[in-house]
Amino acid sequence: MAVYSIWNNKGGVGKSYLTFQIACEYARTNRDQKVLVIDMCPQANSSSMILGGMINGENALNAISSITPRMTIAGYIRERIASPYHNPGIGGRYPIQVATTNPNVPGNLYLVVGDEELELLTSRVSNATLPGPDDAWAKVHMWIRDIIYDISDSWNIDNLTVFIDCNPSFGIYTELALSASDRIIIPFSADGSSKRAVRAVLALLYGNARLPGAERSEYDRKSERYKLRVPRIYCYVGNRLTQANFGSARAFRTVVTEIGEEIYSTWRVTPGNFHIHPSGSPSPATKKTFREMFQFEVVDANSASVVSGALGIPIVSLTAGSHIVAGRSITVNQTQLDRQQPNICELVSTIE
Ligand SMILES: Nc1ncnc2c1ncn2[C@@H]1O[C@H](COP(=O)(O)OP(=O)(O)OP(=O)(O)O)[C@@H](O)[C@H]1O
């Protein structure tokens, strides 16, 4: 079992887009496995793409959310609010086989559907961490781990691969996702504030203080106290790096290099926070081998990515030519596909 969170507390860096592309490609290339996406973001962007995009995906989301009880992540969270410290073992009911709704995705891809209702439940989840048994915080932080085990038990398998799309904020749902994950994929974009975001993620997860005397996050302190797992960094994905409007190629490269240096310096100080892969590989000894293991770049695919998300067709299966999106014809060029398809294939080939 491998559980990946896709998270950066910076918004709009491609968490949901990459969750969609990575999960679909991983399912396509690992047909003998079941692949599960859990959408922990109330915006439900990855669910919308996975379920078929702007029209079909949104309609499916509305249909699923209008059934009572809701068979979405919010439905599960409601059940756990009612039974916070004892796992009722009902998680196996929640995943849906996506291909029954969106035939463009592989049949082995499953989804616990995102739901805007999560927002309404936030304070009730946070409150559940307070009273109750001594380890109330830890028990609540196991909820997502519980649903994953419920699902793998109900399928009677142990080689499940899970991708969790997170909300940008370091709120309770992100904490629950992280406590369920053993690996984290951190997308970032090529702007000045991404360097700060990269540091902020490390401070929140591992207590690497950004400023002298800075307080540790509650998540970091309590994960240590209750011996909960904290995911290790699987890779950083520089996403859409070419999209930023830099004045010159040199300025652009300077920012990307700066962020790369920041990540590398983290490795030098705390290599234990990184997940070595493929398993059995030696720890990287040089900056070059470090980059090969932990740093990826996914280019901007322009209108190809818009069509991919809007129609719920994974970029790797998208074809060049004109596509109808909301009644309008949009042309996808082969050159756009030729740029991003190999990125996604290569990134997914490193996921184990
Ligand atoms: N490599 C890419 N090429 C082209 N467009 C992309 C790429 N990655 C992401 N996008 C687009 O950028 C926008 C932001 O991406 P996305 O919604 O995945 O970010 P996010 O990190 O999930 O945002 P949030 O923090 O709000 O959850 C979306 O419109 C998405 O389709």
Ligand SMILES: [Mg+2]
């Ligand atoms: Mg998102």
